[in-house]
Amino acid sequence: MSELLRLDNVTAGYGDGIVLDDVSFSLKEGDSLALLGRNGVGKTTLLVTLMGFTRLHKGRLAWRGRDLGGMPTFRRAHAGLGWVPQERLMFPSLSVEEHLTSVARPGRWTLKTVYRVFPRLRERRANLGNQLSGGEQQMLAIGRALMVNPSLLLLDEPMEGLAPIIVQELVSVIRDLTTGTGMAVIVVEQHARLALALTRQAIILDRGRIVHRSDSASLAHDDRLLQRLVAVA
Numbered sequence: 001m002s003e004l005l006r007l008d009n010v011t012a013g014y015g016d017g018i019v020l021d022d023v024s025f026s027l028k029e030g031d032s033l034a035l036l037g038r039n040g041v042g043k044t045t046l047l048v049t050l051m052g053f054t055r056l057h058k059g060r061l062a063w064r065g066r067d068l069g070g071m072p073t074f075r076r077a078h079a080g081l082g083w084v085p086q087e088r089l090m091f092p093s094l095s096v097e098e099h100l101t102s103v104a105r106p107g108r109w110t111l112k113t114v115y116r117v118f119p120r121l122r123e124r125r126a127n128l129g130n131q132l133s134g135g136e137q138q139m140l141a142i143g144r145a146l147m148v149n150p151s152l153l154l155l156d157e158p159m160e161g162l163a164p165i166i167v168q169e170l171v172s173v174i175r176d177l178t179t180g181t182g183m184a185v186i187v188v189e190q191h192a193r194l195a196l197a198l199t200r201q202a203i204i205l206d207r208g209r210i211v212h213r214s215d216s217a218s219l220a221h222d223d224r225l226l227q228r229l230v231a232v233a
């Protein structure tokens with residue numbers, strides 16, 4: 001597997017404020033990473049830094065060896081970064097189908113394949129963004145990111161606020177996405193054990209710095225570390 005994404009000593013934040021401090025890691029094509037840590041440690045900031053919404057103070061972001069720094073967000077999406085934001089960001093005046101088709105780029109993910117993964121979106125295809133339940137909005141947010149046909153999917157707390165039955169449904173979809181589609185995935189998730197079960201490797205952030213990295217399976221067995229750095233119940 002060749003390298004997809006590489007961060008070298010990335011220090012980034014909002015304006016002059018620094019949130020991420022000297023963060024380095026790399027991800028190969030098709031690989032999966034859980035990004036864990038307590039509230040406010042910089043997990044979302046790392047994802048939005050990849051999408052180009054923060055100020056890069058120091059370091060380098062590379063995508064398939066090309067410098068990402070300074071590249072506008074829409075070009076990052078075209079290059080293959082698919083972002084599912086924590087807030088889901090639905091448009092109240094667009095239908096489900098319009099949300100999906102408005103961002104479509106050629107590839108294996110089409111209306112047909114997204115509807116196959118999320119049959120509920122097909123049933124709701126004429127509904128407007130503000131007429132959907134939380135679970136349906138999350139499915140639409142993931143479906144919309146897939147329509148871009150990304151090489152890397154960034155999932156920011158995809159299970160947040162969802163009923164257990166919907167969480168189960170999404171877990172099975174995300175598991176299918178992380179195994180065998182060739183797409184790489186980074187999952188930020190408060191439910192650390194869920195994220196670890198879905199990924200191959202894991203990173204824990206604390207106050208903007210990487211304080212632990214390992215494979216997900218061994219971290220899932222380290223209760224003490226998880227309690228100390230992720231506050232797992």
Ligand SMILES: Nc1ncnc2c1ncn2[C@@H]1O[C@H](COP(=O)(O)OP(=O)(O)OP(=O)(O)O)[C@@H](O)[C@H]1O
Nearest residue numbers: 014017019037038039040041042043044045046188
């Ligand atoms: N738009 C913003 N402008 C300024 N500071 C911000 C902004 N967004 C987040 N921050 C600050 O950056 C720090 C890291 O926040 P971030 O949302 O990245 O953490 P997180 O680990 O994703 O936490 P959570 O699990 O609560 O979402 C926090 O101190 C937060 O207040």
